[in-house]
Amino acid sequence: MLPDKCSIAEQGKHCVNPPEFVVSVKVDEDEFMVGVTCQKHKQIVSKKIQILQGEGKIPSGKVGFSPLKAVGTDCIHGNEEDFVQLDTSNFKN
Numbered sequence: 001m002l003p004d005k006c007s008i009a010e011q012g013k014h015c016v017n018p019p020e021f022v023v024s025v026k027v028d029e030d031e032f033m034v035g036v037t038c039q040k041h042k043q044i045v046s047k048k049i050q051i052l053q054g055e056g057k058i059p060s061g062k063v064g065f066s067p068l069k070a071v072g073t074d075c076i077h078g079n080e081e082d083f084v085q086l087d088t089s090n091f092k093n
């Protein structure tokens with residue numbers, strides 16, 4: 001079950017755009033879904049993930065974006081509870 005909204009929150013307000021991309025981290029042969037994002041927040045999400053990887057909160061690996069409709073349910077691991085919270089309130093550009 002995928003969220004129906006972009007994973008980004010700014011100043012505590014959740015982005016209301018529908019998700020357009022699944023954000024995943026590829027580690028060796030495994031791909032972990034870490035969130036979903038709209039087109040507008042793609043860059044922010046990839047920067048935020050790099051920070052979380054630096055903090056060891058999500059696996060280090062290659063960050064990838066897949067168009068939402070192209071994603072099957074059997075090839076990507078993860079579920080909604082595993083998604084990172086991408087609140088950008090204290091995010092420095």
Ligand SMILES: [Zn+2]
Pocket residue numbers: 006007008015016017037038039040041
């Ligand atoms: Zn968004």
